[in-house]
Amino acid sequence: MSPLIDARHLGRTLAATVPVTLVRDVSLSIEAREFVALTGPSGSGKSSLLYLLGLLDRPTAGTLAIAGQDTGRLDERARSELRLTTIGFVFQFHFLLPEFTARANVEIPMLRLGRLTRRAARARAEELLGGLGLAGHFDKLPEQLSGGQRQRVAVARALANDPPLVLADEPTGSLDSKSSEQVFAILRDLVRERGKTILAVTHDLGLAARMDRRLELIDGGLITDDRPGAPDPTPAPG
Amino acid sequence: MRLLLALAVAHIRGRARQTLVAGLGVALGVGFSIAMAALMQGSQDDFVRQLVDTMPHVEITDETRAPAPQPAEAAYDVVAFSNLRIVDDRRGIANPTAARARLEAWVPGTVAPALVTQGVARYAGRDAGVTVTGVEPEIEERASSVAGDFVQGGFRSLDAGGDNVVIGDGLAGKLGATLGDTVDIVSPSGLSRGFRVVGLFHTGARARDEGEVYMALRTARILAERPNVINRIRLRLEDPDAAPAIAARAEAGLGYKAVSWQEANEAILEALVIRNFIMYTVVAAILLVAGFGIFNIVSTITHEKARDIAILKSLGFAETDMRRLFLIEGLAIGGAGAVLGWAIGYGLCLALGSVRFEVPELGDATRLPLAWSPWHYAISSALALGAAGIAGYLPARRAARLNPVDIIRGAT
Structure with a gap:
């Protein structure tokens, strides 16, 4: 089976008078059920790579198969x-729609996809929220939640449409340590118990150390991939 | 679609006051457009009705569209004629009885024959040029608008024994004659006869009140020395709008020129078309201005909700979804405004309809003429929705193109 993410020589350059390179020649592949950390200093291109892999942005070089x-x-x-x-x-910030209740926010992707009836979407939203310890908060607006x-x-x-891949951009970045730990545990359980694949951007090296595989970016280039048996990510000189 | 609607409602509710202002802009535009259209249409209908009432719907005269061919043309193959001697032409509609009968067979309405000639009315040393119309009183009463304008007597008074005439009150004033006086009328050929005034009418049109004289067809023929002749057939139709078709058919059947009231008043009707065009241009302009209000609010929402747009796109909403969302918002505001505008328009019409004008010359008060038509409501709301669609589409297109990464980056 082909890997979930298969990137070859991926690059992203912003066109300007002096072109800015966000991501430089990144090749990586991620298999199903991996729990991967993407680390690197600020401005190293972590988020840019994540947006490319998440199809929010288009690469200017290379190929990407999802x-x-x-x-x-x-x-x-x-x-x-x-x-x-x-x-x-x-995302780092929750980015919930402020006018909609917790349940409605979870329902939106399901209703957009249209595979479930309204009733089924509602039931699934409640099940997902309940599973994350939010039973009793279904009808609260985002501003009423911590x-x-x-x-x-x-x-x-x-998780609404049960996607195999979850991309997280500093998911614990704006949380206190207790909430942070809780969210981390949830993500880990998604991999361990539900078979999801997670790629999480984080600058918290302690958190990254507890994940299965670490990718490190510097200046838009991949310098470390500690996956067992992974090819040497450093581009050949010249 | 329901999901997009729910999102649109949430956005609009978040900007309730501004939305209300934009909606009210559309509502006022639609309302005033409806009232204006009702007033314009009403006054036009009123005007046309008066126009139609005062004249025959179709008038057939003893003329032809093209000049009659010279008899010599039929006889000789020549290029030009000169010095032709004029034969005294006995004009008039040929075979009047048959012509009438043929028309009566199919024309839906009244067929009124007449002999129209010129003359001079003299009384007590004063005289005035008049148009003398010989009519059949019983038919004329049904066919002519003058029948309703009699101050004293009527067309039927002409049936009394002797030579009788009905004249306008203006002419009576000019001559100093009153009901019962005998007025001399001199024909173009110099024949003079005395006629007793048996009726006075007042149409309100001065030219008619001072210049028209009606008498029985029989006496008009004697005065004009043209026995058994008529030179006009006037049709009063049940449906005035059918006049052009009926005129065309009558002309084809009889060979004489038949002029519908529409043809006779082409210039006026053309002016009305232009007036309507101007009106709808103004209506469109009003609603375009109202559209700016919608553009403003939808623009504001797209800016305010840039983050929501980014979120929705990251969730898997496509550009078309985003375009639709904001288009729906524009149309919703426009649609709500249009419905409110119907109420405003209806209210304005009621208010305008209750305005009374006291015109001293006419005894009774007149009201503004208003026409009610669902078309006014449909056209103005269609224009409003069109303006709203454009006003919503422009910011919607921009919002759809928004790159989610820019927004998400900006927030972190």
Whole structure:
């Protein structure tokens, strides 16, 4: 089976008078059920790489296949569809829609996909939220929840359409240590118990150390990949 | 779609006051457009009705569209004629009885024959040029608008024994004659006869009140020395709008020129078309201005909700979804405004309809003429929705193109 993420020589350059390179020649592949940390100093291109892998941005070089599909050949609509079914996002800030209740926020991706009836979507949203310890908070608006609770709602939303891949951008970055630990545990359980694949950007090396595999970026280039048997990520000189 | 609606409602509710202002802008635009259209249409209908009422719907005269061919043309193959001697042409509609019968067979309405000639009315040393119309009183009563304008007597008074005439009150004033006086009328050929005034009418049109004289067809023929002749057939139709078709058919059947009221008043009707065009241009302009309000609010929402747009896109919403979302918002505001505008328009029409004008010359008060038509409501709301669609689409397109990464980066 093809890997979930298969990136070859991926690059992203912002066109400007002096072009800015965000991501430089990154090749990596991530298999199902991996729990991967993406680390690096600020401005190293971690988030940029994550957005490329999450189809929020288009690479200026290289190829990217998600779940065996060459994304370079997909149009905007097909990329949206792939994002909807295959990728769940968790950001540093919860990014919930403020006018909608916790349950409604989780329902939105399901209703957009349209595979479930409204009733079934509602039941699934409640099940997901309940599973993350949010039973009893279904009808609360985001502003009525604590930071940790909001982030858990965001995780539930990312899981709404049961995507195999969850991309997290500093998911614990804005939380206190207790909430942070809670969210980390949830992510780990997703891999261990539900068979998800998680790629999480973090600058917390302690957290990264507890994950299964670490990728390290510096200046947009991949310098470390401690996956057993992974090819040497350092680009050949010249 | 329901999901997009729910999102649109949430956005609109978050900006309730501004949305209300934008919606009210549309509502006022639609409302005033409806009231204006009702007033314009009403006054136009009123005007046309008066126009139609005062004249025959179709008038057939003893003329032809093209000049009659010279008899010599039929006889000789020549290029030009000169010095042709004029034969005294006995004009008039040929075979009047048959012509009438043929028309009566199919025309839905009244067929009124007449002999129209010129003359001079003299009384007590004063005289005035008049148009003398010989009519059949019983038919004329049904066919002519003058029948309703009699101050004293009527067309049927002409049926009394002797030579009788009905004249306008303006002419009566000019001559100093009153009901019962005998007025001399001199024909173009110099024949003079005395006629007793048996009726006075007042149409309100001075030219008619001072210049028209009606008498029985029989006496008009004697005065004009043209026995058995008529030179006009006037049709009063049940449906005035059918006049052009009926005129065309009558002209084809009889060979004489038949002029519908529409043809006779082409210039006026053309002016009305231009007036309507101006009105709808103004309506469109009003609603375009109202559209700016919508553009403003949808623009504001797209800016305010940039983060939501980024989130929705990261969840897997496509650009078309985003475009639709904001288009829906624009149309929703426009649609709500249009519905409110119907109420405002209806209210304005009621208010305008209750305004009374006291015109001293006419005894009774007149009201503003208003026409009610569902078209006014449909057209103004269609224009409003069109403006709202454009006003929503422009910011929607920009919002759809928004790159989620820019927003997400900005937030972190």
